[in-house]
Amino acid sequence: MEKASLSILVIEDDLEDYILLRTYLSRATRSQFELSHAQSFQDAMKYLVEQSFDIILADYFLDGHTATDLFKHVKLIGIDTPIVVLTGMAATELDDVLMQLGASDFIPKDELTTALLERSIRHAIERKRAEQQISQLIKRDPLTGLGNRLIFEEHAELAIARAKRNKSRLAVAFLDLDRFKNVNDTLGHHVGDLLLTLVGKRIQDAIRASDFVARIGGDEFTLLLDNVQDVDSLNAIANKVLAEVTRHAVLDCKHLEVSASMGIALYPDQGDSVSELMRKADMALYESKKQEGSCHHMVFSDSLQARLQKETRVENGLHQALANNEFELHYQPIVELGTQRVQGVEALIRWRQADGKLLLPGEFIEEVNRVGLIGDLGEWVLEAACKQLRAWLDNDIDLTMSINVSPRHLRQAGFDELVIEAVKRYQIPEGHLMLELTEEVFVDSGISSLYVLNEVRKVGVRIAIDDFGTGYSSMRYLKSLPIDRIKIDRCFVSGGGGAHLSDPMITQAIGFLAEGLDLELVAEGIETPEQVAALKAQGCQKGQGFLFAKPLPNSVLLEFLNKQPSLVSGEA
Numbered sequence: 001m002e003k004a005s006l007s008i009l010v011i012e013d014d015l016e017d018y019i020l021l022r023t024y025l026s027r028a029t030r031s032q033f034e035l036s037h038a039q040s041f042q043d044a045m046k047y048l049v050e051q052s053f054d055i056i057l058a059d060y061f062l063d064g065h066t067a068t069d070l071f072k073h074v075k076l077i078g079i080d081t082p083i084v085v086l087t088g089m090a091a092t093e094l095d096d097v098l099m100q101l102g103a104s105d106f107i108p109k110d111e112l113t114t115a116l117l118e119r120s121i122r123h124a125i126e127r128k129r130a131e132q133q134i135s136q137l138i139k140r141d142p143l144t145g146l147g148n149r150l151i152f153e154e155h156a157e158l159a160i161a162r163a164k165r166n167k168s169r170l171a172v173a174f175l176d177l178d179r180f181k182n183v184n185d186t187l188g189h190h191v192g193d194l195l196l197t198l199v200g201k202r203i204q205d206a207i208r209a210s211d212f213v214a215r216i217g218g219d220e221f222t223l224l225l226d227n228v229q230d231v232d233s234l235n236a237i238a239n240k241v242l243a244e245v246t247r248h249a250v251l252d253c254k255h256l257e258v259s260a261s262m263g264i265a266l267y268p269d270q271g272d273s274v275s276e277l278m279r280k281a282d283m284a285l286y287e288s289k290k291q292e293g294s295c296h297h298m299v300f301s302d303s304l305q306a307r308l309q310k311e312t313r314v315e316n317g318l319h320q321a322l323a324n325n326e327f328e329l330h331y332q333p334i335v336e337l338g339t340q341r342v343q344g345v346e347a348l349i350r351w352r353q354a355d356g357k358l359l360l361p362g363e364f365i366e367e368v369n370r371v372g373l374i375g376d377l378g379e380w381v382l383e384a385a386c387k388q389l390r391a392w393l394d395n396d397i398d399l400t401m402s403i404n405v406s407p408r409h410l411r412q413a414g415f416d417e418l419v420i421e422a423v424k425r426y427q428i429p430e431g432h433l434m435l436e437l438t439e440e441v442f443v444d445s446g447i448s449s450l451y452v453l454n455e456v457r458k459v460g461v462r463i464a465i466d467d468f469g470t471g472y473s474s475m476r477y478l479k480s481l482p483i484d485r486i487k488i489d490r491c492f493v494s495g496g497g498g499a500h501l502s503d504p505m506i507t508q509a510i511g512f513l514a515e516g517l518d519l520e521l522v523a524e525g526i527e528t529p530e531q532v533a534a535l536k537a538q539g540c541q542k543g544q545g546f547l548f549a550k551p552l553p554n555s556v557l558l559e560f561l562n563k564q565p566s567l568v569s570g571e572a
């Protein structure tokens with residue numbers, strides 16, 4: 001049986017100990033060893049930089065240094081070779097210390113034998129190989145066989161360090177497929193998996209040997225494009241990749257037209273760290289997907305940089321606003337069209353700036369969603385609304401309170417418990433708190449939403465579908481969901497800008513639907529008496545809009561309620 005050949009660096013300053021060690025190893029029966037001998041710490045570092053070895057045998061004490069110093073330097077220069085430490089000391093406590101530092105084994109010199117040495121060396125090498133295999137598996141995407149985010153970031157960090165030394169440029173690119181969800185939904189997840197695997201292979205075929213591609217989740221791939229000369233050459237690479245990726249595909253006998261978008265950030269122009277380049281490439285991808293048509297790519301630009309800086313300021317401001325209680329609620333009256341009296345209010349959030357300016361939701365809610373604060377803000381709204389409602393009830397002001405709930409907040413674990421706890425703590429009477437939800441909530445998470453809504457209705461909370469008719473209106477959802485109210489979107493009421501209803505046929509149809517399902521109907525955006533008259537004639541019971549009042553702070557709302565004028569006649 002042929003002996004395995006293994007290279008060993010022996011770090012030993014005692015020549016007699018080295019000769020003895022060499023003698024033991026020469027008698028090995030299963031392995032043949034090629035030895036290199038370093039007699040000083042400096043020689044050892046020189047060997048490790050210039051050559052590679054299967055294993056290192058090192059004396060614990062060496063030329064004023066210890067094995068602890070060796071492990072620190074080996075880690076610093078990025079060497080992953082297994083190390084077996086030898087020592088003439090009898091201090092058994094060193095065993096645990098060295099193992100924690102990363103030693104593969106620790107052998108007292110007075111216990112050395114050929115068999116022990118050979119077994120320790122073979123086990124150390126095999127264990128290191130197993131660790132490296134496991135590490136590689138952890139860093140691989142199991143579907144496509146490409147690297148995952150972890151290994152991509154490692155490659156990118158090394159590439160940036162190399163580019164910094166060489167004063168060269170590189171790029172990080174994000175690529176994802178357009179409308180990939182449709183493939184899964186219409187053709188099945190197995191076809192989606194086949195498409196992802198094909199796209200990964202096509203990207204690999206299109207990039208250069210020095211480049212690297214990984215799949216970091218879903219249908220999103222990252223590319224590391226090394227040694228990029230300039231933006232023109234970068235555009236040429238991006239076009240080549242997109243052209244390859246978007247070729248017609250036949251998978252499982254299904255014909256697919258593949259479309260993709262790409263966002264790119266360039267080092268050092270747009271950043272000098274992996275996280276910064278990935279963030280900016282992601283922003284560029286988001287912008288490229290806004291372009292008309294398909295198969296676009298975009299390189300991060302100064303205009304995107306300005307927006308990123310603005311978003312960072314807004315993000316910091318949002319965290320500060322929540323911490324400092326800078327938000328406030330304004331309340332828009334909901335009026336009974338028949339009696340022209342206020343029946344309830346819709347709570348609408350505002351952000352009070354340091355200069356006194358009020359920001360409306362449209363100016364910051366998208367950012368709240370982007371930075372993941374929608375749940376925190378939703379909790380603040382729920383708490384503030386319930387607290388105000390309780391104060392009104394304690395002062396004999398009998399109003400209902402409607403609050404808007406984000407789809408993302410509704411899907412967060414424990415949302416129902418949060419609402420139930422607030423209702424019980426503030427002793428909100430049945431029917432006085434209403435949650436307003438848009439229709440896409442029920443499309444994105446129908447079953448889970450159904451459970452949550454049924455739970456909160458058990459404590460008397462009512463449910464409304466807001467902006468009805470603009471989203472995913474479906475009889476199936478209306479019949480199966482626990483809802484109490486439909487709100488007609490303002491675009492059908494006053495969206496045309498005239499005195500009369502913008503789309504009376506749709507408002508009438510929604511009215512018939514609400515009546516048939518025994519649901520309360522509220523019209524939004526009422527601006528003229530003519531619209532009120534038409535809605536009443538169609539059977540709409542309630543409405544809100546600038547004809548009656550804009551959203552008002554609490555103090556102004558109380559004055560408004562005390563007057564209770566004939567609103568439609570214009571005395572308000």
